[in-house]
Amino acid sequence: MKDKLSFLPKLALVLFCLISLTYIAILGHSLLAPLLFSFLMAILLLPVGNFLERRLKFKRSLSTLVSVILMIAVIGGIIYFFGNQLSDLWADWPLLKEKANVSYHELQKWISHTFGINSQKQLDYLNDSTEKALATSAAIVATTLSTLSSTLLFLGFTLLFTFFILNYRRVLFTFLTSVFSEEHKEKVSEIVSQIQYIIKKYIIGLFLQMLIVTVLMITVLSLLGVKYAVLLGLVAGIFNVVPYLGIFFALLVSCLITFATAGAGKMLLVLIAYVGVHAIDGNVLMPLVVGSKVKINALFAFIGIVVGEMIWGISGMFLCIPYLAMLKIIFDRVDSLKPWGILMGEEHKPDKKKRVYRITKKIKLEEKD
Numbered sequence: 001m002k003d004k005l006s007f008l009p010k011l012a013l014v015l016f017c018l019i020s021l022t023y024i025a026i027l028g029h030s031l032l033a034p035l036l037f038s039f040l041m042a043i044l045l046l047p048v049g050n051f052l053e054r055r056l057k058f059k060r061s062l063s064t065l066v067s068v069i070l071m072i073a074v075i076g077g078i079i080y081f082f083g084n085q086l087s088d089l090w091a092d093w094p095l096l097k098e099k100a101n102v103s104y105h106e107l108q109k110w111i112s113h114t115f116g117i118n119s120q121k122q123l124d125y126l127n128d129s130t131e132k133a134l135a136t137s138a139a140i141v142a143t144t145l146s147t148l149s150s151t152l153l154f155l156g157f158t159l160l161f162t163f164f165i166l167n168y169r170r171v172l173f174t175f176l177t178s179v180f181s182e183e184h185k186e187k188v189s190e191i192v193s194q195i196q197y198i199i200k201k202y203i204i205g206l207f208l209q210m211l212i213v214t215v216l217m218i219t220v221l222s223l224l225g226v227k228y229a230v231l232l233g234l235v236a237g238i239f240n241v242v243p244y245l246g247i248f249f250a251l252l253v254s255c256l257i258t259f260a261t262a263g264a265g266k267m268l269l270v271l272i273a274y275v276g277v278h279a280i281d282g283n284v285l286m287p288l289v290v291g292s293k294v295k296i297n298a299l300f301a302f303i304g305i306v307v308g309e310m311i312w313g314i315s316g317m318f319l320c321i322p323y324l325a326m327l328k329i330i331f332d333r334v335d336s337l338k339p340w341g342i343l344m345g346e347e348h349k350p351d352k353k354k355r356v357y358r359i360t361k362k363i364k365l366e367e368k369d
Contacts (some may be wrong), residue, residue, distance in 0.1 A: 013309065022311065025311050025312070026311055029311070029312055030153060030154075030157075031107075031157070033154065033315045033316070033319070034154050034155075034158040034161055035157070035161050036319050036323065037118060037154075037161075037315065037318075037319060038157075038158050038160075038161030038162040038165055039160055039165060040199060040203060040213070040319075040322055041071060041158065041162045042162050042165040042169070043196055043199045043200050043203070044068040044164045044200060044203045044204070045068070045070075045071060045162070045166060046166070046169070046196070046200070047068045047200075048063075048066075048067045048070065049063045049064055049166055052066055056188075060167060061167055062165040064163055064167045065163070067166060068159060068162055068163050068166070068240060071162070072159065073202050081234070082231075085210035085228070085230055085231035085234060089268075097151070152170070153313070173192065176188060176192065177192075187333060190333065191329060191330060191333055194329050194333075195326050195329050198325060198326075198329060199322055199325065199326065202321075202325060203322070204324055206241060209281070210237045210238065210240055210241055213236060213237045213240045213277065213281055214233050214234055214236065214237025214238075215233070215278055216231075216233075216277050216280070217229075217232065217233035217236040217237065217273070217274075218230055218233030218234075219233075220273045220276075220277065221233055221254075221270065221273065224266070224269050224270065224273065225262075225266075226258055226261075226262065226266060226269075226270060227257075227261045227262065228257060228261070232250075232253070232254045232257065232258075232270075234272070235250050235253055235254065236250040236251075236254065236277070240252075240281065241318060246317075247274070247278050247281075250274075251271065251274045254270055254274065255267050255270060255271060258270045291368065296321065296324050296325060296328060296344055296346075297344065297345060297346050300324060300343075300344045301320075301321060301324065304320035304321065304324050305317050305320055305321075307320070308320035324344065327344070328341050328344045329347060331344065332345075
C-alpha cells in the first residue's frame, strides 16, 4: 500500500512537469525554437572557432563573428542557388498552366465517363469552392505575411543566439558544472563532451546525407529526362533532413511538377526513382554516413517527430531527433534514468557465443547435481 501511495504522487508530479514544459514550449516558441537551433549550430561551428583562436590567434569575439559570417555565407549560397532554380520554374509558369489546363480537361472527361457526373456539375462545384476560397483570401494573405515575418524573426534570433552561445561557451560550461555537486562534476563534464561529439557527428552526417541524396536525385532525374531535375533534386535533399515525412512532401512536389510538364508516364518513373533513392538512403546512407553513436528506435523517433510538429511545426520536426539523442546520452549515464535510455534505444541482440557459454554452463551444473 505504501509503495502505491508513493508511486501515485511521483506519477502526478511527472505528468504535471510534462504538461507544464509543453505549455511553456508552446508559449515560448518564438524564443525557444531559434535558441535550440542555435545551440546545434554553435556545436557545429565550435571547431572553426577553436581553430581561429588557437592557430590564427584571433580574439574570442572576432573568431565567433568570423564563424557566424561563414555560416551566413553558406546558407546564403544555398538560398541563392535555390532562388535561381525557382526563377527558371517561374519563367515557364505560363507553359505549366497550359499543360495543367489540358490535364484538367482530361481528368474532367475521365470523371464524367467513370462516375457519370457531367461537366456542368463539376464546374458548379469548383465555382462554389472558388467563392469560399475568395471569401477567406484575406485570412490567407494575413497567414502568409505572418509566416514570412516569423521566418525572418527566427533567422535573426538564430544568428544572435549562435554568436552569444559561441562567445560565452566557457561561461555556460562553468555554470553547468557548478550547478551540480563536486562528486558529479566529472560525470557532467563527460556527458557534455559526449553530447558535443555526438551532435557534431550527427549534424555533419546529416549535411553529407543531404548532399548525397541531392546528387543522386539530380543524376537519376536528369537521366530520366525530367525537366527541373536540379530543382527537384535540391528539394528532395533539403526536405530529407526532416525524417520520414520530408521525403513524402518532396515526392508530392516532384510528382505534381512532372505530371504538369511530362505527363503520367514520366511521373510514374519519378515515383519509382524516389522509392529507389529512399531505399538506398534508409538502408545504406543513414547507417553509414549519419552513423550516430546514439541510436533512437523508430517508435520514439516517430513519436518525437509528431509531437515536435504539434508543438513547433517544421522546426520541431527537425529539432526532435538531435535533442532525443541528447536525452538518451543523459539517460544512459544517470543510474536512475537508465531504463528510459534502454526504452529509447535499439534492441540489442544477445551475443551467440555468450548465450552458448551460458547454456553449456547450465548443463554442466545440472549434470553435477
